[in-house]
Amino acid sequence: MTDLIFAIAIGGAFGFALDRVGATNPGYIIRMLNLSDLHLMRTILMGIGIASILLFTALLAGAIDPAHLSIKETHIGVLLGGVLLGAGFAIAGYCPGTGLSAAATGRWDAVVFVIGGLGGAWVYMLAYPLVAANGLADGMSGGKATLGTLDGTRYPAAFPWPPGEVLGLCIGITMVFVALALPPSIRFRKKRAVPIE
Amino acid sequence: MILNYRRGGVLLGLVFFMAVFLMKPLGVSTQFVIFDGIVWDLVVPDTVVVSDTAAGGHASANAYLDKSGGKYASAVANPLSYGFVLVLAMMAGAFLSARLRGGVAAQERNMPAVWRANFGDSVPLRYAATFIAGFVVLFGARLAGGCTSGHMMSGMMQTALSGYIFAAGVFLAGIPVALLLFPKEA
Numbered sequence: 001m002t003d004l005i006f007a008i009a010i011g012g013a014f015g016f017a018l019d020r021v022g023a024t025n026p027g028y029i030i031r032m033l034n035l036s037d038l039h040l041m042r043t044i045l046m047g048i049g050i051a052s053i054l055l056f057t058a059l060l061a062g063a064i065d066p067a068h069l070s071i072k073e074t075h076i077g078v079l080l081g082g083v084l085l086g087a088g089f090a091i092a093g094y095c096p097g098t099g100l101s102a103a104a105t106g107r108w109d110a111v112v113f114v115i116g117g118l119g120g121a122w123v124y125m126l127a128y129p130l131v132a133a134n135g136l137a138d139g140m141s142g143g144k145a146t147l148g149t150l151d152g153t154r155y156p157a158a159f160p161w162p163p164g165e166v167l168g169l170c171i172g173i174t175m176v177f178v179a180l181a182l183p184p185s186i187r188f189r190k191k192r193a194v195p196i197e
Numbered sequence: 198m199i200l201n202y203r204r205g206g207v208l209l210g211l212v213f214f215m216a217v218f219l220m221k222p223l224g225v226s227t228q229f230v231i232f233d234g235i236v237w238d239l240v241v242p243d244t245v246v247v248s249d250t251a252a253g254g255h256a257s258a259n260a261y262l263d264k265s266g267g268k269y270a271s272a273v274a275n276p277l278s279y280g281f282v283l284v285l286a287m288m289a290g291a292f293l294s295a296r297l298r299g300g301v302a303a304q305e306r307n308m309p310a311v312w313r314a315n316f317g318d319s320v321p322l323r324y325a326a327t328f329i330a331g332f333v334v335l336f337g338a339r340l341a342g343g344c345t346s347g348h349m350m351s352g353m354m355q356t357a358l359s360g361y362i363f364a365a366g367v368f369l370a371g372i373p374v375a376l377l378l379f380p381k382e383a
Contacts, residue, residue: 003220003279010216010223011283014346015290017212019298021205024291027309028199033368033375034311036382039202044350046206051213051354058218070222072342072352074359081341082348082366085334089367090374092330093309095345096338097225099331100284101291106301109308112324116331121229122237123332124339128261131340145358158358168356179206188382 015101024102026093026109033090035186045179052172056165059150066152071144077136147171198298213350220279222355224347226338227269228284234262234273245270314381341366 021043022028031037058064072078089095094102094113102110124131148164149157157164200208216223234257238244248256252266255274262270272278295301304310308323316322338344341363343352349367352360 004277004282006219007279007282008286010212010219011286012290012293013212013215014223014283015287015292016294017205017208017290018287019291019294020200021202021209022199024295025199025305025309027305027311030309030311030375030379031382033371034379034382035372035376039199042202043205043209046202047209047213048350048353050207050210051217051350052356054210054214055217055354058214064218068217068221069355070351071355071357072348072359074357074362075342077340078342078348078359078362079366081337081339082363083370084337085341085344086337086367086370086372087374088330088332088334088337089345090371091378092327092334093312094327094330095334096229097287097344097346099334100225100288104288104292105295106306108306109323109327113327113331113334116328117229117335118233118236118331119328120332120335120337121226121339122233124336125230125233125259125261128259128264132260136340147356147358164356171356172354179202 018101023098024105029093036188037185038182042179042182045175049172049175052168056168060165071146071155073144213354222351224343225284226344228281229335231272231281245273311379315379
């Protein structure tokens, strides 16, 4: 029961935040990917950076149970799947979470995206034996690897040093600085600034 | 009006941290499979069956639902699971936020301005594109084992190697496709 209360609180806050940062608007996602408006890119970097800083500080302070971490497996399907998702992300301006959230805000193209998504997930369920037989779902690069060794977990580390928590904290801080340093836009802005002669 | 990237980023970061602090890293795309499984089991009874040997108590003839001790099969049999309720609550949260800011403008409901600037205002064309994109996105997310929330945000915040590889794949494909399809800003 506590689980479901947490699900409602965390899920509700997540959907609210996605809408408030503009992620339910496919225009912001498309303009992030065509590099004309980096607002969401900076928001995502800032978000991951802040989450990392809080997480690794809490881990170092012993304030969080390392068993709460959950690392996904690294395999060739991660890269291939990322490429497929990236292409669809650019066409529609939606990913699974923002598509569902956008549908809930009253966007009909998002409802159609979700219906297509249910079809894609179903075809994957049917195709899974074939995918697994071709080694696309099998382990690579040491399975469920993290960059550094994390105390209290059995995840293999890509780098033996520094400690994973310190490395994670440094990466989190770096991401925040990258978010601050990125320009608002890479394309189009300069064109406007130069007067036509 | 949307939050600027600093405030918005801090808000998103807090949500992802609280998810790990209280429960586990959050993700969305698995629930497309669970919803499909629920519908599948309604249309074709016994797609998911009770099993004494499965770790989760349920099994399926479908290999994907049956994998990892019937983890997904059990979630299909019991939709009031943490992950499924989280996604329903996410939709409710987005709905509430949109209501409070006055809803989505009528001309935005079928397509964003940047689409209209590049492809015109044909609704069937936009729907055909988002249907195909949705199909490809979820097939890709399942192949990868997660999506933007589970792999990219939750994965990278934990320094998961898979999170960085996934993000590289997304932007290596997403940026060229968007540059090609959307040369006009808006």
